[in-house]
Amino acid sequence: MNWISEWALPKIKTLFGAPREVPENLWHKCEACEQMIFHRDLERALHVCTHCGHHMRIGAARRLEYTFDAGFSRIELPRVPTDPLRFRDQRRYADRLREAQAKSAMDDAIAVAHGTIEGHRAVVAAFEFAFMAGSMGAGVGEGIVTAARLAVLQDAPLIVFTASGGARMQEGAVSLMQMPRTVIATRLVKEAGLPFIVVMCDPTTGGVTASFAMLGDIQIAEPGALIGFAGARVIEQTVREKLPEGFQRAEYLLEHGILDLVVARGAMRETLGRIIGLLRVPLVVPPEPEPVVEPLIALPPPEPAATS
Missing domain, CATH: 3.90.226.10 (2-enoyl-CoA Hydratase; Chain A, domain 1)
Incomplete structure (x- = not known):
């Protein structure tokens, strides 16, 4: 009996818990500069390479x-219609x-x-x-x-x-x-x-x-x-x-x-x-202000002409 595989390893796995599955596609490779980019950084950058600025599809x-x-x-x-020409x-x-x-x-x-x-x-x-x-x-x-x-x-x-x-x-x-x-x-x-x-x-x-x-x-x-x-x-x-x-x-x-x-x-x-x-959006041009007309100064009425 192999006591390591039959007894020790199961005990170690039980002690530390089952290994967690690592999600795929955590890192993406830029096609232009071949640098690796973390998927969250890539999402924040709208899928534009943070190293060289390459715009990914x-x-x-x-x-x-x-x-x-x-x-x-x-x-x-x-x-x-799908496949019209077969x-x-x-x-x-x-x-x-x-x-x-x-x-x-x-x-x-x-x-x-x-x-x-x-x-x-x-x-x-x-x-x-x-x-x-x-x-x-x-x-x-x-x-x-x-x-x-x-x-x-x-x-x-x-x-x-x-x-x-x-x-x-x-x-x-x-x-x-x-x-x-x-x-x-x-x-x-x-x-x-x-x-x-x-x-x-x-x-x-x-x-x-x-x-x-x-x-x-x-x-x-x-x-x-x-x-x-x-x-x-x-x-x-x-x-x-x-x-x-x-x-x-x-x-x-x-x-x-x-x-x-x-x-x-x-x-x-x-x-x-x-x-x-x-x-x-139409451009709204404010109307030009009307010119201010200053009031005329009222002149005194002319004196009547003297009669002989």
Whole structure:
């Protein structure tokens, strides 16, 4: 009999209690500087690296939480036909959809909500990159159209946070048709005299960039976001030239006039609130005071002329 394993170890375990399970994901590694960040520090920093300032990708739910004031409401989006082409590659498209829906707890790659930003009403649509790389299919197109109609109904600006790899190839031409649909949706907002603001997050590429994402009245991006249509390697092979440093990054696009602002995540809510206030709140100019007219000094009546 091994008395250590049979008697001593059980006594020691009883004395000190059962070992506590250590939760997973207590530390996160930054993809840019490879430094480890404690999960609570990362939450407080809105998932921005505390060492190098790298903006990590976040989901649509967090994006809405970081953008709105307290008390916003998400809306249920209309249902669209799933797998209209009965597409299959290595796996059936319907199976991929179900898996993505189970992992993200979302019906598709977009979430729409309404509420206030710094006290100003707004409608926000946020892409979920974890849902099939945020690809734009019929569900995403319907989400953008619904958000635009809601903005017009509520007389509120529309803000879209993009994070997408482009069109969803499993839906073929149905996916490509979402490009003109989303462009028309932006026209609904602009014709109603409402601001349309686009915030481009990492990455914003493909058909999303080639449609509504470049039509904002105000174009904003997060620092370091990848923004473009085709990949850099494809462009280099096409033009047969070496692309400049930082090509297709937010700072490069800002320098060349494609963007209006590059805003850190921590300042995004305040910046959006200020922009909405400038565009929507009328400037009240106090009326000019009426000139003060001093009363005329009363002169004595003229003396009557002497008669002879």
